[in-house]
Amino acid sequence: MAAQASLPSVRPLPWGCPATVRWSHRLWDNDRIMMTSAIRGAFLAMLATAVVVVGGCESTTSTEEDDEPTTQEVTDALDDANYCTVATDCADLGSWCPFGCPVLVNEAEEDSILALLNAYDSDCVSSCPSYGAIDCQAGQCVALPY
DSSP states (O other): OOOOOOOOOOOBOTTSOBGGGTTSHHHHHHHHHHHHHHHHHHHHHHHHHHHHHHHHHHHHHHHHHHHSOOHHHHHHHHHHHOOOSSGGGEEEOOOOTTSOSSOEEEGGGHHHHHHHHHHSOOOOOOOOOOOOOEEEETTEEEEOOO
């Protein structure tokens, strides 16, 4: 009779299953559930990060919007910048919707008004009629019709 080999003793794992069934279907499902939970946790962490980042972008955008001039501020600045003594004092800035055609200002104010107009966010489109010469009438720049 051949000697029977003795099997090593099987000691249970901490969760109560013997080591030989560690990779059983039941435990594989538990590992998959644990992996799914880990993926779910990672997804939620990324989602939370995205919310914080997007929230940060929105607050940055709203800060930029706060710095953006309002329509009334631009209109007031254009009114204040439209002064002249002679026609050569006037600068034609072209058409700036919704502020009219053409936008005329004193040439000394041209750079600051252009910066203000460029900072104003407008998505309107205007169609301007042709005009003739630019003149200074009653201390204001005006476009003369053809």
